[in-house]
Amino acid sequence: MAQENDVRLDADRIEGVAHPRETGCLLGHSAPEARFLDAWRSGRPHHAWLLRGPRGVGKASFAYRVARFLLTQPNADGGGLFAESSPAPAAATLDPDPGHFADPTAVLARIAAGGHPGLLEVRRPWDERAKRFKKEISVDQVRRLIEFFQLSSADGGWRVAIVDPADELNTAAANALLKVLEEPPEKAMFLLVAHAAGKLPATIRSRCRRLDFRPLEISDCVSALTTACPELSDAEARVLCVLSDGAPGDAATLWSMGGADLYLEVLDLFSDLPNIDRRRLQKFSQVVSSRDSADRFPAAGRLMRLAAERLARAGVEGPPADLATPKESEILTRLSPDARSAQRWAEISSEIADRFGAAVGLNLDPHRTLLDLARYLESAARR
Numbered sequence: 001m002a003q004e005n006d007v008r009l010d011a012d013r014i015e016g017v018a019h020p021r022e023t024g025c026l027l028g029h030s031a032p033e034a035r036f037l038d039a040w041r042s043g044r045p046h047h048a049w050l051l052r053g054p055r056g057v058g059k060a061s062f063a064y065r066v067a068r069f070l071l072t073q074p075n076a077d078g079g080g081l082f083a084e085s086s087p088a089p090a091a092a093t094l095d096p097d098p099g100h101f102a103d104p105t106a107v108l109a110r111i112a113a114g115g116h117p118g119l120l121e122v123r124r125p126w127d128e129r130a131k132r133f134k135k136e137i138s139v140d141q142v143r144r145l146i147e148f149f150q151l152s153s154a155d156g157g158w159r160v161a162i163v164d165p166a167d168e169l170n171t172a173a174a175n176a177l178l179k180v181l182e183e184p185p186e187k188a189m190f191l192l193v194a195h196a197a198g199k200l201p202a203t204i205r206s207r208c209r210r211l212d213f214r215p216l217e218i219s220d221c222v223s224a225l226t227t228a229c230p231e232l233s234d235a236e237a238r239v240l241c242v243l244s245d246g247a248p249g250d251a252a253t254l255w256s257m258g259g260a261d262l263y264l265e266v267l268d269l270f271s272d273l274p275n276i277d278r279r280r281l282q283k284f285s286q287v288v289s290s291r292d293s294a295d296r297f298p299a300a301g302r303l304m305r306l307a308a309e310r311l312a313r314a315g316v317e318g319p320p321a322d323l324a325t326p327k328e329s330e331i332l333t334r335l336s337p338d339a340r341s342a343q344r345w346a347e348i349s350s351e352i353a354d355r356f357g358a359a360v361g362l363n364l365d366p367h368r369t370l371l372d373l374a375r376y377l378e379s380a381a382r383r
Helices: 030-041 059-071 104-112 139-150 171-182 218-228 234-243 248-256 259-272 278-289 296-317 326-335 339-361 366-382
Strands: 048-052 119-122 159-163 188-194 209-212
Touching: 030 059, 030 209, 048 059, 059 104, 059 159, 059 188, 119 139, 139 159, 139 171, 218 234, 218 248, 234 248, 234 259, 248 259, 259 278, 259 296, 259 326, 259 366, 278 296, 278 366, 296 326, 296 339, 296 366, 339 366
Parallel strands: 048 188, 048 209, 119 159, 159 188
Antiparallel strands: none
8 A cells, every 4th residue: 555755654754864664774683683584484474573662772663674574575376474385585684685576676665755555654643634743543544554454465465564653552543453463464564663562452462472672782873873864973973872872763863953962061051060150051041942943942851851860870870881971970970979869860850851841831931941940950959
């Protein structure tokens, strides 16, 4: 089922960053790839896979990598998943085999454009009336999936459905998906991307093989990020990868908000504690509160919360091996030297999240919010 190539299909698309369907490279996830390939070589791969892990670590990229692999496979000519006379095609990696098609690049181009008839993506839909993406995946989206699998594949090949993220299915949508998983069509593959798999009904989880995805090593994260964002320097990419705990997708989101420079400014504020320089605070407020940078204010809240979280961890574990900047070590050591400090910074982190959440949700004045928060931080640091 072909899909309109429209950026509104992608609720998580980041301007200037390649979408997972457009990238062929995947670093740091050899374990889940090996597990999938073992199932493939058995000749009876499971029809549904639950891709679990933190947001932005590469689960969607893996799902599209599997889709490219399946949609460039030679057709089976018998009943079932593979012809009885031949085993599953051998495969050392999930890289598509160019020998399977006279022009495999055409297949891959259609996938990248979101127009391959054998691939359906189930995501939060665009609300034309509200001019934004809806907050959940509705049952109507899953009905599209049901219709997709009721049609016969034009070439007898695989059909692949990617649900991203599956933990945004509402109750009716989850129930509808469960019915399809219970009686899957032949040569159908379901790939469920889940940032919080515990939100999915146990009945869905029990019908899926599980693949766990973990944050990348910082070096792999930097390589993945600079591949997706070629204009990024390795130094800036490293700061972003440290801040995102090895999740390149999350790092790309931070990059789109100017996160590397913003975090350095946040550290400057924290380095002044217990008395924040009001001129520095005024400059920071102007940067994150201007009308032409709507994303900067919530990004500032996220990075201030992150700084407090890193301080909390440092009080228990000491400064981390991976620092966003050498300056961070002195700040972490001075402001959070012990477990008691760590507990206090954990409370501060929660307070920052609450204050920024209220400011964004209630459309409060950003400058006033930052001034009040600065006073709170000074008081907390003195204690």
